Amino acid sequence: MSVPLRIEIMQRETIKPSSPTPLHLRSLKLSLLDQFMPVVHIPLLLFYPRNGNDTDHLAKATERSLLLKTSLSEALTHFYPFAGRLKDNSSIECDDHGAEYIEARIHCILSDILKKPDTEVLKQLLPAALSEAATARDSQLLVQASFFDCGGLAIGVNLSHKVADAATVTSFIKCWAATARRSSTEVVISPVFMGASIFPQMDLPIPMLPVDLIQGESVMKRxxxxxxxxxxLKAKAISASVPDPTRVESVTALIWKCAMSASRSNLGVPRKSVLSLGVNIRKRLVPTLPDNYGGNYVGSISARMEDHDDLELQEACISLSPEDMALFESNRELLEFAAANHSVSV
Structure with missing residues (x-):
C-alpha cells in the first residue's frame, strides 16, 4: 500500500500533567550528551488490532481516546520534562506546557497497511506529519492516535531527542501502558532525570538547529x-572468537557483509568499511545506572573491516564483537567529562 491515506483529523488538544510539577523541578539542566543531540524527534509507531468482537467502532474509539488522554496526563506527571519546552541548549523549562495530542480517523483497514508496510504511508501515522513545523520543534512530545475503520488503532509518538534516548522512550511507553491498564500488580517506576550531574554541561558554541538531511538518490528496503x-544465521556466525553471537551481531554482520560486497561490485575494487552503532551506556558506567535514568546516555561503537573477495560471515561478526571494537571512540572525549564518582567501562 503506497497511496496517501484518507485521514480525517477529529481533534487536536494539549495534554497537561495530571499534577503540577513541583517548583524545585521546574528547570531541568541538560547534560553534555543532551546538548550534543540534534533538534529531532524520535519516532515510534505502535499497532493494536480490534479488541475482541467489538462492532461499535466509533463508540470504542471514543472510549479508547479518553483512556489514552487520561493515562497520558498521568504518565506526564512522572515524565514532566516531556511536557516542558526547550528554553535553550542548556535547559528544559518544565512549565507543564503539555504534550500535543492528535486524534485521527483512517479510512482503511489496518491489515492493509501491515501486510506490506510502506515508509511513506507509515509517516502519515506520526504526529509530526500533521503538525505545524513550529509545533514539532517547540513541543517535546507529540502523540497521534489513529483509529481505523476496522476498529484497529495506531499510536504514533514523536519524542524530542533533547530529553530522551531510545531507552527513555521505552521507559515512558511502559509507564504510559501500565497507567492505562490501571493494574494493581504493576509498579510504575518513576524516572530519574539527573544526567547533568553525571555528564556536566559545558558552555560550548553548539548550534541548536533542526537537522536538515541532505536529499539525494537512495533506496530504502525492509x-x-x-x-x-x-x-x-547465528550458527553460521559462530567462531572461536565469538562462540555465541547475538541475534543483533549475526544479522548486522550479514547486512554489513552484503553492503561491502555490493560496494565492491559497483566500484570494481574493495574498500575499507566502518560501521557505527549507537549504544546504551547505562550499564557501561561505573557504577552502573538503572534503566529508569531518563535523558541521553548514548555512546557509539565503531567497527572497521578490510573488504576482500572471500569475506566470511564469521569475520564480519568478529569485527562486531566488543573485544575488537573501537568502543565509544567518537565519544571518548565527551565521556571523560563524567563526574568523579562515575567512569566509563571500555
Whole structure:
C-alpha cells in the first residue's frame, strides 16, 4: 500500500500533567550528551488490532481516546520534562506546557497497511506529519492516535531527542501502558532525570538547529528475518572468537557483509568499511545506572573491516564483537567529562 491515506483529523488538544510539577523541578539542566543531540524527534509507531468482537467502532474509539488522554496526563506527571519546552541548549523549562495530542480517523483497514508496510504511508501515522513545523520543534512530545475503520488503532509518538534516548522512550511507553491498564500488580517506576550531574554541561558554541538531511538518490528496503532463519544465521556466525553471537551481531554482520560486497561490485575494487552503532551506556558506567535514568546516555561503537573477495560471515561478526571494537571512540572525549564518582567501562 503506497497511496496517501484518507485521514480525517477529529481533534487536536494539549495534554497537561495530571499534577503540577513541583517548583524545585521546574528547570531541568541538560547534560553534555543532551546538548550534543540534534533538534529531532524520535519516532515510534505502535499497532493494536480490534479488541475482541467489538462492532461499535466509533463508540470504542471514543472510549479508547479518553483512556489514552487520561493515562497520558498521568504518565506526564512522572515524565514532566516531556511536557516542558526547550528554553535553550542548556535547559528544559518544565512549565507543564503539555504534550500535543492528535486524534485521527483512517479510512482503511489496518491489515492493509501491515501486510506490506510502506515508509511513506507509515509517516502519515506520526504526529509530526500533521503538525505545524513550529509545533514539532517547540513541543517535546507529540502523540497521534489513529483509529481505523476496522476498529484497529495506531499510536504514533514523536519524542524530542533533547530529553530522551531510545531507552527513555521505552521507559515512558511502559509507564504510559501500565497507567492505562490501571493494574494493581504493576509498579510504575518513576524516572530519574539527573544526567547533568553525571555528564556536566559545558558552555560550548553548539548550534541548536533542526537537522536538515541532505536529499539525494537512495533506496530504502525492509528485510524480514524469521526466527528460524536467525537461528541458522547465528550458527553460521559462530567462531572461536565469538562462540555465541547475538541475534543483533549475526544479522548486522550479514547486512554489513552484503553492503561491502555490493560496494565492491559497483566500484570494481574493495574498500575499507566502518560501521557505527549507537549504544546504551547505562550499564557501561561505573557504577552502573538503572534503566529508569531518563535523558541521553548514548555512546557509539565503531567497527572497521578490510573488504576482500572471500569475506566470511564469521569475520564480519568478529569485527562486531566488543573485544575488537573501537568502543565509544567518537565519544571518548565527551565521556571523560563524567563526574568523579562515575567512569566509563571500555
Amino acid at each position: 528485510f524480514v528475518f524469521e526466527a528460524p532463519k536467525i537461528t541458522a
